[in-house]
Amino acid sequence: MHLISSSRDTTRLQSIMRITRAISTVHDLHRLITLLASETSKVLNVERSTVFLYNRKTDELWSYVAEGESNEIRFSADQGIAGSVFRTEKTMILHDVSVDERFNKEIDNTTGFITRNMITAPIINPSDHCIGVFQVINKEGGNFRDDDAEFLEIVAAEAAITIENVRLLESRKRMFDSLIKALVISIEARDPLTAGHSFDVTFLAGKIAEYLKLDQDTSEAIYYAALLHDYGKIAVPDSILKKPGAISKEEFSILRKHVLHTRIILSPIEFEERLEKVPVFASQHHERIDGQGYPDGLKGNQISIGGRIIAVADVFEALTAKRHYREPFSHGKTLNILVEGIDTQFDRNAVLALRQYFIDIGKIKQEEVPLPEKAGNAF
Ligand SMILES: [Fe+2]
Numbered sequence: 066m067h068l069i070s071s072s073r074d075t076t077r078l079q080s081i082m083r084i085t086r087a088i089s090t091v092h093d094l095h096r097l098i099t100l101l102a103s104e105t106s107k108v109l110n111v112e113r114s115t116v117f118l119y120n121r122k123t124d125e126l127w128s129y130v131a132e133g134e135s136n137e138i139r140f141s142a143d144q145g146i147a148g149s150v151f152r153t154e155k156t157m158i159l160h161d162v163s164v165d166e167r168f169n170k171e172i173d174n175t176t177g178f179i180t181r182n183m184i185t186a187p188i189i190n191p192s193d194h195c196i197g198v199f200q201v202i203n204k205e206g207g208n209f210r211d212d213d214a215e216f217l218e219i220v221a222a223e224a225a226i227t228i229e230n231v232r233l234l235e236s237r238k239r240m241f242d243s244l245i246k247a248l249v250i251s252i253e254a255r256d257p258l259t260a261g262h263s264f265d266v267t268f269l270a271g272k273i274a275e276y277l278k279l280d281q282d283t284s285e286a287i288y289y290a291a292l293l294h295d296y297g298k299i300a301v302p303d304s305i306l307k308k309p310g311a312i313s314k315e316e317f318s319i320l321r322k323h324v325l326h327t328r329i330i331l332s333p334i335e336f337e338e339r340l341e342k343v344p345v346f347a348s349q350h351h352e353r354i355d356g357q358g359y360p361d362g363l364k365g366n367q368i369s370i371g372g373r374i375i376a377v378a379d380v381f382e383a384l385t386a387k388r389h390y391r392e393p394f395s396h397g398k399t400l401n402i403l404v405e406g407i408d409t410q411f412d413r414n415a416v417l418a419l420r421q422y423f424i425d426i427g428k429i430k431q432e433e434v435p436l437p438e439k440a441g442n443a444f
Pocket of ligand 1 (some may be wrong): 293295323350351
C-alpha cells in the first residue's frame with residue numbers, strides 16, 4: 066500500500082469513496098454498475114468501460130454494462146481476451162491488441178469500434194468464483210500503467226460484492242414470493258370457481274396503488290396483503306365456503322370470521338420491517354368507510370390505506386367474476402356500484418383510481434360511470 070503522493074492518487078481515492086457511497090445508497094444494480102463504469106472511465110481516462118457477466122447456462126459472457134454500445138455483446142466464455150481473463154482469473158494489460166492472437170476482432174467488426182489497448186480484470190465474488198470481467202479500453206494519450214490495473218481490480222472487487230449482495234437479496238425475495246404464492250394456490254384449490262380471485266385482486270390493488278402514487282414499500286405491503294387477504298378462509302368449512310345457495314345467519318357469521326383468521330395466521334410471520342403492515346392491510350378488507358364493516362367496525366381513515374384499497378379491488382373482482390348463483394357483472398355496472406358506495410362502503414380515491422384505470426385501458430367510457438357531484442376527479 067503506497068502513500069497518497071500525487072493529485073492522481075487523490076483523484077482515485079476520491080473516486081473509490083464516491084463508488085463506496087453509491088454502493089450504500091443506490092439500490093438498482095444496473096444503475097450502480099453503470100456508475101462504476103463511468104467513474105472508472107473518467108479516472109483511468111479511457112474511451113469506454115465494459116462489464117461482462119458470466120451466464121452459466123449458456124457458458125457465455127454478456128455485456129451487462131457497455132458504455133457507448135446500445136446492443137448487447139455476447140460471446141462464448143472461451144473467446145477473446147475477456148474469455149481468457151475469465152478462465153485464468155488474472156488481470157491482463159494489453160498495450161497493443163493487434164499483436165495478440167487471443168484478441169477477438171469480430172466484436173470490433175460488428176460494433177465498428179476500434180480497440181487499441183485494454184486492461185481486463187476478473188470480477189471475483191466473496192466465495193472466490195469468477196462471475197465476469199471488467200474491461201477498460203483505449204487509454205487516451207499513452208499507455209496503461211500498472212497502477213491503472215490496480216485501480217481496476219479495486220473497482221472490480223467493489224462490483225463483485227455489490228452484484229453478489231443484490232443477487233442474494235433477489236433470490237431471497239423470489240423464494241419468499243413463490244412461497245406466498247404457493248400458499249395462496251393451496252387455499253384457492255378448494256374452490257375451482259373462485260380460484261384466481263386473490264391473484265386478480267392483487268393485480269387490481271396494484272393498479273390502484275400505482276394510480277395513487279403510493280411509495281414502493283406501501284405498494285409492496287399491499288401486494289402481499291392482497292395475495293393473502295382471504296387466507297383465513299382455510300378455517301372456514303367447505304360446507305359453508307362452497308355452498309351454492311344462500312347461507313344462514315350462523316353460517317355467515319362463521320364466514321365473516323375469515324378476516325380474523327387471516328390476522329391470526331399472518332401476525333406471527335416475521336415480515337421485514339417495511340412489510341410489517343401486511344397482516345393489518347389483509348385483515349381490514351371487509352371494513353367500511355361508514356364503520357358498518359367487520360371485524361372491527363373501523364371508520365374512514367381508521368382503516369389502513371391497504372385495507373381500503375384491497376376492499377375496492379376485492380368487491381370489483383367478486384362482482385365481475387362468475388358465481389354459482391349469477392353471471393358476471395360488466396365493468397361499467399360494477400364501477401357504478403363502487404361509485405355509489407363512495408364514502409359509505411368504499412374509499413373515494415381508491416374507487417376513482419380504479420375507474421380511471423379502466424377508462425385509460427379502454428374498458429369503459431368516462432360517461433358510462435358518471436361521478437357523483439362531490440366526488441371530484443383526482444386524475
Ligand atoms: Fe374476504
